Structure formats: C-alpha cells, structure tokens
Amino acid sequence: MRCRASVRSSRILSSSMTSKGKDSLFLLYSFSFLSSNFLMSFDIAMCCRFPPTAATVSSSLLLGICSLPDTKFGSAIETALADSACYEQDDPNDRLSCFCDKALVNVGTDLARLVPGRVSTEVDARLAYDAHGIVRKVHRLLQLYYELEVPSERLLFKIPSTWQGIEAAKLLESEGIQTHLTFVYSFPQAAAAAQAGASVIQIFVGRIRDWSRNHTGDPELDAICRKGEDPGLELVAKAYNYIHKYGHKSKLMVAAIRNKQDIFSLLGVDYMILPLKILQSLKESITYPDEKYSFVRKLSPSSAMTYNFSQEELVNWDEASFSSAMGPASKELLAAVLEGYANQTKRVEELFGKIWPPPNV
Numbered sequence: 001m002r003c004r005a006s007v008r009s010s011r012i013l014s015s016s017m018t019s020k021g022k023d024s025l026f027l028l029y030s031f032s033f034l035s036s037n038f039l040m041s042f043d044i045a046m047c048c049r050f051p052p053t054a055a056t057v058s059s060s061l062l063l064g065i066c067s068l069p070d071t072k073f074g075s076a077i078e079t080a081l082a083d084s085a086c087y088e089q090d091d092p093n094d095r096l097s098c099f100c101d102k103a104l105v106n107v108g109t110d111l112a113r114l115v116p117g118r119v120s121t122e123v124d125a126r127l128a129y130d131a132h133g134i135v136r137k138v139h140r141l142l143q144l145y146y147e148l149e150v151p152s153e154r155l156l157f158k159i160p161s162t163w164q165g166i167e168a169a170k171l172l173e174s175e176g177i178q179t180h181l182t183f184v185y186s187f188p189q190a191a192a193a194a195q196a197g198a199s200v201i202q203i204f205v206g207r208i209r210d211w212s213r214n215h216t217g218d219p220e221l222d223a224i225c226r227k228g229e230d231p232g233l234e235l236v237a238k239a240y241n242y243i244h245k246y247g248h249k250s251k252l253m254v255a256a257i258r259n260k261q262d263i264f265s266l267l268g269v270d271y272m273i274l275p276l277k278i279l280q281s282l283k284e285s286i287t288y289p290d291e292k293y294s295f296v297r298k299l300s301p302s303s304a305m306t307y308n309f310s311q312e313e314l315v316n317w318d319e320a321s322f323s324s325a326m327g328p329a330s331k332e333l334l335a336a337v338l339e340g341y342a343n344q345t346k347r348v349e350e351l352f353g354k355i356w357p358p359p360n361v
Contacts, residue, residue, distance in 0.1 A: 268299035
C-alpha cells in the first residue's frame with residue numbers, strides 16, 4: 001500500500017492583528033529552538049525579518065554564492081582561491097580539495113560573526129564510508145578555523161550517518177569536537193548516533209514521509225502507515241524518547257518540515273529548522289488569550305520515561321546489527337542523498353578549477 005498518513009491538524013490561528021494577541025511564532029519559542037533555513041534563498045529582506053540563530057556551510061551554499069554576483073560572502077571564496085598554501089599543492093586534486101576546505105571555513109567564519117549560535121560545516125560526502133578520512137577532514141577544517149580564531153565551541157561538523165560516520169563522530173566527540181550527524185532516516189541510525197555521543201542528530205521528517213507515500217516494502221514503515229500514523233513524525237518521537245529516557249547527551253534536530261501540522265506535532269523537540277514561508281505564516285498568525293486552542297507540548301523528558309522499547313531496539317549497536325536493521329527506506333534515502341551531495345562537491349571543485357587563479361594571483 002501507499003502510505004497516506006493522517007496527521008492531526010492544528011487549527012490555523014487567526015491572522016488578524018491585535019495588541020491583545022501574540023503571534024504563533026512567539027509562542028512556539030517556548031517549546032523548541034527554532035531556526036530559519038535562510039541561506040539557500042539569499043532572501044535578504046526575509047533574513048532581516050527572521051535573523052538566523054545558527055547556520056550551516058555546505059557545498060550547495062558555495063555554489064549558491066558563486067552563482068550570485070556581489071554577495072557578502074563572495075570575498076570569502078576569492079580569498080580561499082588566493083591561498084598560498086593551496087597554490088603550492090602539486091597535485092591538482094589536492095589543490096582543489098584545499099580550495100574547497102578554505103572556502104568552507106572562510107564562509108563559516110563569516111557566518112560565525114553573523115549568528116549567535118553554532119556554525120555547522122559539511123564534511124565531504126565522498127568520505128561517508130571512510131571513518132579515518134572523516135576524522136582527518138574534520139581535524140583539517142578545525143585547524144583552519146583555529147587559524148581564523150573561531151573557537152571550537154562555536155562549531156559543529158556535519159557528518160553523514162553511515163556506520164563509518166557514526167564511528168568517526170564517536171572518536172571526534174571523545175576529543176571534545178562537536179559533531180552533527182545528519183541524513184538520519186531510521187531508528188538504528190538515531191540510536192547508534194546517540195550511543196556515539198553526537199552533539200546533534202538530524203532527522204528529515206518530510207523525506208521519510210515522501211518515500212512512504214510512493215513506496216512499499218519497508219516493514220517498519222508499512223506497519224506505521226497501516227496504523228494511520230506518519231512515519232517521519234513517529235521516528236522523531238521515538239528518537240527523542242530514546243535519547244531522553246536513557247540519558248544520552250545528544251540534541252535532536254528536525255528538518256524537511258513541510259507544514260504547520262508538522263510543527264505542532266513535534267512541539268518540544270530540541271531544534272526545528274523551518275522554511276522562511278512557514279516562519280512568515282506563523283508570524284502572521286495570532287493567538288488570542290480567550291481562544292480554546294492551546295499549544296500542547298508533544299515531546300518532553302518526563303513523557304519519554306514512559307515510552308517502551310523492544311529488546312531489539314536496546315542493543316549496543318555495532319556494524320553488523322546496524323547494517324541488518326537498516327530498512328529499504330533508510331538505505332535508499334541515504335544512498336540518494338550521499339550521491340547528490342557528492343555531486344555537489346564535485347561541481348564546486350570543477351567550478352573552482354575553471355575560475356582559478358582569481359585576478360591578481
């Protein structure tokens with residue numbers, strides 16, 4: 001069957017303005033830390049209205065910066081391409097990799113000056129199955145940040161949630177380096193990431209829902225759909241309860257949020273990354289004191305204590321148990337996103353190869 005999950009709808013609040021009401025966005029901040037997904041839009045007017053509190057620097061962001069003239073981050077890339085240490089690399093591939101690392105860090109440094117929260121820096125997706133390669137890359141990026149006097153507490157390193165990525169995160173966290181495990185599409189990934197001590201674990205609600213609406217054959221997702229539940233929202237709730245019930249330090253981040261219903265279903269999760277259109281809609285929606293509707297926290301550390309897990313879900317994950325527990329949906333989604341991000345990095349390198357050297361170098 002194709003999953004048409006029923007998501008309980010929250011009443012859309014009145015958008016008429018009154019001094020006696022509070023906008024929905026204001027009220028949501030009391031439940032979860034909200035941040036805008038603004039950087040890919042480069043919508044300056046919207047960014048001014050919803051100042052970002054945290055940021056991610058990635059290959060796709062670098063492509064966006066290069067495609068637009070006169071962005072405030074353009075000089076960061078020009079400086080990277082003029083870097084003498086990269087220029088001295090004999091191997092062309094090493095030179096391009098050096099340029100990419102410098103560009104990520106230069107843009108990340110500029111972002112760290114703009115946002116009060118942490119900046120997450122993408123680790124090359126082509127290293128997703130190379131734990132030692134991931135660790136070396138993070139050490140390299142961190143050293144570049146140190147040279148620009150960005151303290152490590154302002155930084156996260158965004159690593160794919162393959163088994164090798166999770167192992168790399170475990171080692172890095174033991175060194176005091178904060179990791180951001182991303183592309184989580186299954187409970188084994190989330191639980192293993194929590195056991196590894198990842199600082200942030202990111203789940204993509206909408207992508208899981210999209211897969212289940214168009215595919216069958218994943219027993220866990222099919223069972224959730226038969227109950228009329230949303231598999232993306234269910235995964236977030238399960239991961240949140242696991243983290244809090246068993247005392248893991250990880251914070252849970254939710255992305256690929258499609259609508260307000262998702263938000264109201266996830267109230268209490270640590271972080272939500274919201275599209276600008278949803279932020280604007282929430283800002284324009286007013287809650288009146290005498291309205292019967294009230295915001296209800298769906299996820300909390302206290303409610304997590306009552307959640308029941310099976311013995312199979314409480315194992316100490318290793319590579320064999322992790323691989324066997326990954327279902328068709330998580331395998332397919334992970335493979336697709338890794339291919340996409342690897343191609344974006346290749347495009348950045350190809351672009352840098354064409355425009356290098358910059359003028360006056």
